[in-house]
Amino acid sequence: MKDRIFFPLALLAAAGMVGIAVMPGVGRLPSGAVTGDGKDYSEITVSGAYLNKIVAGGDATTRLIDGPGGRKQLYIEVQAGALNEAPELGPHFRLAADMEVQFSGYTVRCTVRARPADTRGALQMQTNYSAGRAGESGWQVFDLQRDPADFSFEYEVPLAEGDQGVDYFGIRPVVPEKSRALIVEEVKFQRLGRWAP
Known part of the structure; x- marks a missing residue:
């Protein structure tokens, strides 16, 4: 085979193999712990497709829905009496070790932008x-x-001591009876001043 045919075919085959290797990740929603990725930790925002990083925990229902303009929102529904009091045993975000280290000893402002769901909408929300x-x-x-x-x-x-654990941020509707649901548009963590030396 002549070089002018062989090298373009080899390049095309290599590009095809790279494309096949990348295909499984295309269109996949983000998952895993919320992280600052080593950037500016003064403000970390979880919104859009990144709301998919929520862990349902317990018998809660969580899913992404399309909001205005096609922007993803998080739907959380819980049955009465279905969840334990521990934040990690209900709908929650795991905060990665980098955020735990960066937030240790600091005051953090936690903000959730939310509203009741259109059906069985919650009147109240709890965060922890x-x-x-x-x-x-x-x-x-x-x-x-x-x-x-x-x-x-x-x-x-609190100051991190010993082995690093995992921090959690729980969000759930208050459910006096039957089931209640809420819509979360955004979760934001702002690192404020240091409270501990």
Whole structure:
């Protein structure tokens, strides 16, 4: 085979193999722990397709839905009495070790932009920042409004000691009876001042 035919065919075959190797990741939604990827940790925002990083936990239903303009939103539905009090045993985001290190000893403002779902909409939402054995914020309860609104609280993240664990951020509707659902548009973590030396 002549070189002018062989080398273009070899290049085409190599490009085809690379394309086949990349194909399984095309269109796949992000998953796993929320991370800052070594960038600026003063503000980490989870929105759009990255809301898929939620872990349903327990008997909750979580899924991405299309919001206005095709932007992805997170739907969370829970049955009455279905969840344990621990944030990691219900709908939650795992925060990667890099965020745990960067938030350790800092005050962090946690903000959730949410609203009731159109069907069986929750009147209230609970959120909780858990640093595992080191402590947690406790469940913060917010009254939801008809339209999307920001709900925030600040938490002094305990100093990380010993082996690194995993921090969690739990979000769930308050469910007085039957089932309730809410829509989350965005979750934001803002690192404020250092509270510990």
